[in-house]
Amino acid sequence: MRPFIQFESVSKAFGSVTVVNALDLAIEKGEFVSLLGPSGSGKTTILMMLAGFERPTQGAIYLDGKRIDHLPPYRRQMGVVFQNYALFPHMTVAENVAFPLEMQRVPRAEIARRVERALDMVKLKPLKDRRPSQLSGGQQQRIALTRALVFEPSVILMDEPLGALDKQLREHMQLEIRELHKRLGLTIVFVTHDQSEALTMSDRIAVFNAGRIEQIDNPQVIYDTPRTRFVAEFIGETNLIEAKIASVDNQVARLSLGAGLSARAHAAGGLSAGQTASFSLRPERIRLGMAPEGSNALDMTITDCIYHGDHMRVQLARDDFSLVARCERLAGHWTVGAPVVASFDPRDCTVLAQ
Amino acid sequence: MKSGVLRDRSGALLLVLPVIVFLAVFFLWPLWTMVTAAFVDDAVSKVLPRTASSIVSWDGQGVPSQATRKALVQDLSAASEEQALGEAVRRLNSAASGFRTLLGRTIPAVKAAPDPAQVDLAAVDPRWNDTRFWVALKEAMPPYTDRNILAALDLKRDASGIIVAEAADVSAHRLIMLRTLMVAAMVTVACAVIGFPYAMLAASLTGWKRSVLLLAVVLPLWTSLLVRTAAWFILLQNEGLINRALQAIGLIDSPLPLIFNRLGVVIAMTHVLLPFMVLPIYSVILGIPRNLMSAAQSMGAGPIRAFWRVLLPLSLPGLLSGSLLVFMVAIGYYITPALLGGANDQMISSVIAFYATGTANWGLAGALGLILLVVTTVLYAIYGRFSTSQQVPGA
Amino acid sequence: MFRALQATFGIAVVVFLLMPIFAILPLAFTSSVFLNYPIPAYSMRWMHELTTAEVWRTSILNSLIIGSGATVLATVLGTLASLGMRRGALPMAGLLRTMFLLPMVVPAVVLGVGMQIFLVRLGLASTYLGVIIAHAVLCIPFVIVSVSAALQGIDPTIERAASSLGARPVTVFRRVTLPLAIPGVVSGAIFAFATSLDEVVLTLFVAGPNQRTLARQMFSSIRENISPTVAAAALLLIVGTLCLGGLGALLRWRQGRKTAAAAA
């Protein structure tokens, strides 16, 4: 049994430039998967191959067990929401929403009913006779979404649909899309380069770099245990620690951090004594002050303290080894130059693949 | 994927093909026809093929051999196509006057003779003993000629085939080309002198004032060229509005000669072509950030220095492409000089039209047309390099 | 001082540009036989002459016939070509474009000479078809420029959207591309008609006495025996072109308003 959507070693090259490289990706029915990555990493290209606007140079794409990569876009039954909405400027809102139903030769009366209902759902019925140019950005966005949903496609594809909206509206729309996803049980593939958007909305996130998936997991795993240096740095902020492994014992590695410091970390396996490895440690996982039982405790000095409104960033150093910690403002008062004990749980220090 | 590209490409080709064929047949081919008309000279050899091959061996002294004369008689009796024969006669008559009457007498005699082989040309008309006609006949035989293009440049080949200048009084093509360039240059300068400050003024204004200035440029563009030329006719004639106004305020006693001379042509052409100067300059000036001038002034440059050092250099591309455009259109102008100019203001287009429609001298018309075509194409290529806008008028 | 100079200059040039057009119009209603001021009395005499005299009436009719023919021919061919050149699928697109625009540049007399020789050979000289073809050659560039601009204004993602919503290529073209390109096609056709209406030089070369157009008739009338009928014809032409121009501007304005949304 194949997954609902499957990319099977799909590659795409424009001329001599390979943009997507031997991609394997599986998406289950009803899932909300975000494709996250820096600009030019191939996200749009993947989406366009799924929608049928680009053909893979190699490999196969399956939908619901059927191979679709040779099908033209109009036979794929996917609702696509484009970044610039791509509403038909010469049609009214209602005509825009009716368009996909007309294409499916739905009877006239039913079209009217379904358009009505769909517009009702996004609370835009009063605007149905307006032209897209007479709508605000958020309203256009919602019409584009409605138009992609109304013909009940098997998959909804969105390419940075919220990129052009201001922050407040974007957050509102994020909630609305999540709501629709839950309520209608939609399968959604969502392209974004906004990490917080991906973290809040998705069931799973695929992090892309240069046409390859670096990691695909649920948001919490992605954030807490990034597998590669790229993921650790791309999502959130992190302390990258290069350390020599002194010993490995029962899934616990002893690291020598330099400057005479040492710490324990959770070793996922494959690590052996004597080698050097990179680790990621999130700033908010570092505690300052007393060290709880079983955690690493490092004696360091505060070199800087930066006020961020709801939290403080504290720079710590000992000789050439340095860390950044993120502290609640109530957690204490820090003076620059003062010695302090920084502590963290060994499980929060995750090893990264090279 | 490859097949997709191919399908797109053949689909696109299918859409473009009708225009390609249409323009190839009805645009490029006619131009080519005109060019070949300048070089092809087969009117005579087509009608008199036997004579053509026989006369080659004649040395140009006296009268050609019996065989050649026989061949001519044979050709003439065989010539049946009225039109082709007429063209051949015209061609020969233009080379040696009198040929028309000579053939006019010879052809019926040959056709009427019971046995053409027995016809003696000299008996039909004694002029057949004149070497002059035979020389003209021989020289008309080669199917290609550079005679027209040389004539277009006021050159010719002398008896020994060396290129020499045409006698000064015979032809005046160089003079007309020079005049064409002069008139075009005058119009271009006039357009630049008026158009540049006008465009700058329009760009510096806002609101209705700018709209009025732009409308004044666009409105004539939308008005028929003939209407504008007729209008200048009304304004410039001796009893026209301008002369009357000047007389009324006592500036002049007798009407100024404004029409059927160079001045009238330049005024009217400046009016017609001014929009093509103003619009490119205007769009370039609009593209210059406004604060550049203020910036220059804030650095201590006075308004005049700021203009010379900042605005002028930046708007120069507009001036250049406008000037090229005006000049290019002006050198091919026909209607305005034809209607408002005198005999001494006719430009190269008028001369081409005269040769083509007046005397049916296609060869010379083609040669002059070729020269004008080449000059225009070169100017267009230069213009294409300097200007990004696609705006080109039809003249 | 400088300002006054500016104002004087501006007004002078505006007068220079507009005066001729406005000077000729009242003469359409003069009662005099001279195309000249002052106007002794107003009369419809020359308008009447324009619409009843055989030469003028047939020339107006000819202009309409030839203008319509050339417009249809040029619009169809030019629109097809613009569609074909649109996606950049063609090799040597730049060269093709240059060739398509060349008829605007080649001096009319040069083209006229070639066209006359050529059409005589084809047996099309002094026929309506010949004149229509000759005019269409001149009109095609205007159609291509106008339609290409309209097509360029269409956001390709809009067509992708239609396709993803289940529209086949033909449907995408019919329901999306064409409606958005129509204003460009119409204004191209208007340009084409105006160009044909104003064409004299080619007509001089390829038309026979039976295909005399209004512009051609005005040309010979100015040249041979100028009379106020020319002013009446001018009025007709100005009103005609202004109507066409106004229609074109209206369409462009509406199109601009529509597509502004797609870019938002």
Ligand SMILES: Nc1ncnc2c1ncn2[C@@H]1O[C@H](COP(=O)(O)OP(=O)(O)OP(=O)(O)O)[C@@H](O)[C@H]1O
């Ligand atoms: N039609 C094309 N022809 C050639 N190269 C292309 C084409 N489309 C995309 N590319 C290249 O492929 C790479 C990936 O493009 P893609 O649009 O998929 O990136 P993206 O991840 O969506 O980036 P962004 O976040 O900026 O939208 C880019 O380097 C781009 O230049």
Ligand SMILES: [Mg+2]
């Ligand atoms: Mg993208």
